[in-house]
Amino acid sequence: MPPKQAKKTLWVECERCGCSILTNDKNVHIELNCGKDQVKCPFVENETLFTWLERASAPPENIPRDTVLVHPSAGTLIGAVIGKPLELKRDGAHTLVKRMWPSKASAPAAVILPAADLTGAWSSDSKKVTVSVLKQIVPQATYVSIKIKNHKIDTDISDILKERFNNHYASVGSIFVYYYFGKKLQIEFLNIKSESEDANTTWYLLSDKTAWNMEQNNVQKVKKKPPVLGGVDDIIEEIKTLIKISFNPTGFSASFQVTRGLLLYGHSGIGKTAICKYLIDNLNCHHIEINGPTIFSKYFGETEATMKGLFAKAIENEPSIILVDEIETICPRRSSGSTEQERRVTSAFVALLDNLHQETSKVFILATTRKPEAIDPMLRRFGRLDKEIEVPVPDRLRRKEILYALLKNIPNKISSQDIDAISDLAHGYVAADLVNLCTQASMKCFKRTCDVLEKEDLMSALTVVRPSAMRELLIEVPNVRWSDIGGQDDLKLKLRQAVEWPLKHSESFLRLGIRPPAGVLLYGPPGCSKTMIAKALATESGLNFLSIKGPELFSKWVGESERAVRDLFTKARQVAPSIIFFDEMDAIGGERGAGEAGVHERVLAQLLTELDGVVPLNSVTILAATNRPDRMDRALLRPGRLDRLIYVPLPDFETRLQIIELKLCKMSTSDDVNSHSLATRTEGFSGAELQALCHEAALRALEKDLDCPEVTMEHFEHVLKDFKPRTPASLLKIYVEFALGQSSG
Numbered sequence: 001m002p003p004k005q006a007k008k009t010l011w012v013e014c015e016r017c018g019c020s021i022l023t024n025d026k027n028v029h030i031e032l033n034c035g036k037d038q039v040k041c042p043f044v045e046n047e048t049l050f051t052w053l054e055r056a057s058a059p060p061e062n063i064p065r066d067t068v069l070v071h072p073s074a075g076t077l078i079g080a081v082i083g084k085p086l087e088l089k090r091d092g093a094h095t096l097v098k099r100m101w102p103s104k105a106s107a108p109a110a111v112i113l114p115a116a117d118l119t120g121a122w123s124s125d126s127k128k129v130t131v132s133v134l135k136q137i138v139p140q141a142t143y144v145s146i147k148i149k150n151h152k153i154d155t156d157i158s159d160i161l162k163e164r165f166n167n168h169y170a171s172v173g174s175i176f177v178y179y180y181f182g183k184k185l186q187i188e189f190l191n192i193k194s195e196s197e198d199a200n201t202t203w204y205l206l207s208d209k210t211a212w213n214m215e216q217n218n219v220q221k222v223k224k225k226p227p228v229l230g231g232v233d234d235i236i237e238e239i240k241t242l243i244k245i246s247f248n249p250t251g252f253s254a255s256f257q258v259t260r261g262l263l264l265y266g267h268s269g270i271g272k273t274a275i276c277k278y279l280i281d282n283l284n285c286h287h288i289e290i291n292g293p294t295i296f297s298k299y300f301g302e303t304e305a306t307m308k309g310l311f312a313k314a315i316e317n318e319p320s321i322i323l324v325d326e327i328e329t330i331c332p333r334r335s336s337g338s339t340e341q342e343r344r345v346t347s348a349f350v351a352l353l354d355n356l357h358q359e360t361s362k363v364f365i366l367a368t369t370r371k372p373e374a375i376d377p378m379l380r381r382f383g384r385l386d387k388e389i390e391v392p393v394p395d396r397l398r399r400k401e402i403l404y405a406l407l408k409n410i411p412n413k414i415s416s417q418d419i420d421a422i423s424d425l426a427h428g429y430v431a432a433d434l435v436n437l438c439t440q441a442s443m444k445c446f447k448r449t450c451d452v453l454e455k456e457d458l459m460s461a462l463t464v465v466r467p468s469a470m471r472e473l474l475i476e477v478p479n480v481r482w483s484d485i486g487g488q489d490d491l492k493l494k495l496r497q498a499v500e501w502p503l504k505h506s507e508s509f510l511r512l513g514i515r516p517p518a519g520v521l522l523y524g525p526p527g528c529s530k531t532m533i534a535k536a537l538a539t540e541s542g543l544n545f546l547s548i549k550g551p552e553l554f555s556k557w558v559g560e561s562e563r564a565v566r567d568l569f570t571k572a573r574q575v576a577p578s579i580i581f582f583d584e585m586d587a588i589g590g591e592r593g594a595g596e597a598g599v600h601e602r603v604l605a606q607l608l609t610e611l612d613g614v615v616p617l618n619s620v621t622i623l624a625a626t627n628r629p630d631r632m633d634r635a636l637l638r639p640g641r642l643d644r645l646i647y648v649p650l651p652d653f654e655t656r657l658q659i660i661e662l663k664l665c666k667m668s669t670s671d672d673v674n675s676h677s678l679a680t681r682t683e684g685f686s687g688a689e690l691q692a693l694c695h696e697a698a699l700r701a702l703e704k705d706l707d708c709p710e711v712t713m714e715h716f717e718h719v720l721k722d723f724k725p726r727t728p729a730s731l732l733k734i735y736v737e738f739a740l741g742q743s744s745g
Contacts, residue, residue, distance in 0.1 A: 049078050078133060116177065158213065161214075243364050263369065264369075267393055273323075318363055430468050441457035498644045531583055546579070547583065576620050584626065611636075630738050685725050
């Protein structure tokens with residue numbers, strides 16, 4: 001179609017103001033009374049296009065660089081042809097000059113630029129843009145001087161930039177974008193010269209004859225934003241006090257040896273390094289960072305010399321803080337496998353620490369670690385790292401403070417009540433997880449093309465971000481609901497009373513002066529949904545759920561099994577409120593003296609200590625399941641440990657009916673399948689056997705015809721002939737005797 005025809009069909013001239021507008025926007029233009037709203041109603045006036053900017057994620061293939069995509073009809077109206085320089089302007093942004101390139105696929109008034117090449121105000125949300133043909137004669141640049149605005153590049157990349165931006169238009173103040181090893185460099189033009197000395201010349205054409213000069217001295221360093229901290233004010237204040245006393249021992253503090261070393265420990269991502277850097281920024285004193293990879297050398301004695309030099313530099317610039325991140329990499333605990341270098345470095349570090357006291361230097365050591373037990377014990381005595389502070393896994397109040405601090409700088413519509421609710425749900429989240437939570441929520445907000453964060457974004461991010469404090473023991477709990485378990489209403493209520501209520505409504509228990517159950521034991525025949533009930537409890541309660549099977553705790557190495565039990569309970573306390581679920585509990589808690597003594601008895605002793613020992617189980621509930629409660633050690637079943645015993649019996653008629661109906665609703669069955677009849681005829685069946693019955697009936701139907709549309713009652717009848725309950729009467733008798741023994745005891 002000829003350009004003139006396109007002009008007539010797409011654009012019309014306003015009879016009142018004389019500007020050209022899109023045919024489809026004629027009514028809008030009239031409603032605006034010829035008002036100049038270039039976003040709602042783009043227009044062309046005096047060979048200038050007033051329209052909106054569209055940012056493309058990636059430019060179309062096979063088009064030259066440094067181009068702007070404009071519809072041919074709009075290009076004709078402003079007098080532009082392919083390759084002609086167009087001047088693009090918007091409020092608050094430097095002017096761009098790009099070559100015109102036609103795009104019939106775009107909207108008639110759209111102006112399209114690659115998003116990756118835009119910086120400053122051009123990358124903002126404002127859409128208004130003005131496009132016109134560049135009027136001046138453009139001379140070739142003979143010399144340009146540039147600087148990198150946002151990164152420090154040690155290498156001169158002038159030749160690379162010269163080739164990349166050949167045939168581009170530039171002026172003094174122009175900012176080009178170049179991606180260098182993953183870094184988005186902003187290149188600012190400081191000076192441009194050409195053979196033409198016309199004072200009116202503002203734009204120049206870069207060519208392969210242009211000489212480029214990259215000014216290293218003018219590189220601007222990007223100031224790092226101070227770390228956002230919340231929920232650790234008490235820890236920061238305590239450390240600040242120690243540092244101030246160390247730097248200025250006056251009065252009473254001058255009469256004793258002040259602390260010059262502090263060990264900060266806690267879970268990974270808890271904020272140890274962030275606390276240290278926050279203190280360094282706020283105390284405005286000289287600081288030096290030491291970490292293993294930067295100081296270790298393969299040459300004999302060089303590592304110690306480097307460390308000595310760093311301490312000497314700190315003393316020269318006192319008051320100073322030396323930050324030793326992950327100190328266990330520099331001074332690990334000595335063992336038979338320790339190398340000679342590790343021993344020498346540790347000894348050198350200890351000597352330098354002691355020297356600070358001897359010379360009363362105003363130098364303070366801030367060391368961080370994730371595993372304090374992995375550090376050489378020499379460092380943890382008085383006079384060295386004599387103060388140890390744990391940064392705990394944030395509880396509900398600390399999580400709330402961290403979220404407040406993070407959301408302070410993000411536009412949001414989240415109320416304080418919403419923050420409280422999200423803090424309650426974020427069990428086990430450390431500071432890094434909460435930062436990740438806000439980042440993921442911001443991404444979801446960005447995808448919705450919204451500028452303000454809402455509660456739904458954070459709630460959605462909660463399903464993506466998993467708590468770091470549980471990562472080693474975290475399991476993906478299947479989405480099992482109470483409604484997926486047929487019947488057992490009384491059992492479900494008992495379980496909620498014993499597990500969910502104490503953790504979710506602890507203030508009510510405190511008010512009435514009663515101690516919630518420490519543990520619950522589910523016992524009953526195999527296949528009666530004990531494990532499934534535990535999964536449903538995990539899903540419905542929303543609490544942190546740690547699932548352990550008996551054999552997982554046992555190790556052939558002496559002491560490792562007991563350590564596994566200790567670590568499990570430590571982790572549960574850190575991420576409280578939480579539930580530890582022990583499946584097949586009789587494998588761990590079997591009666592002592594019933595077999596070969598050894599690792600089993602040591603593990604059981606450790607378990608008993610953890611359940612009711614010196615360290616209380618605050619907001620941690622034990623849930624255990626077993627088929628053989630008679631084999632359990634009596635010490636486990638006393639009050640204060642597994643003090644709530646819940647029998648999970650074979651399903652009664654109502655329960656069987658619900659289980660069968662739940663299963664049948666997921667199957668294609670004929671009208672003659674009678675769930676009441678099946679429930680009546682399956683007396684003594686366990687839940688698992690009822691599921692197997694339905695499964696076998698479906699397989700029977702497929703045996704006869706692979707294209708069978710539905711399962712009939714005949715198929716069930718055939719299976720029922722040979723399908724008998726497998727729970728022996730002797731086992732049921734054991735449960736009765738166990739219950740009687742507990743009640744009489």
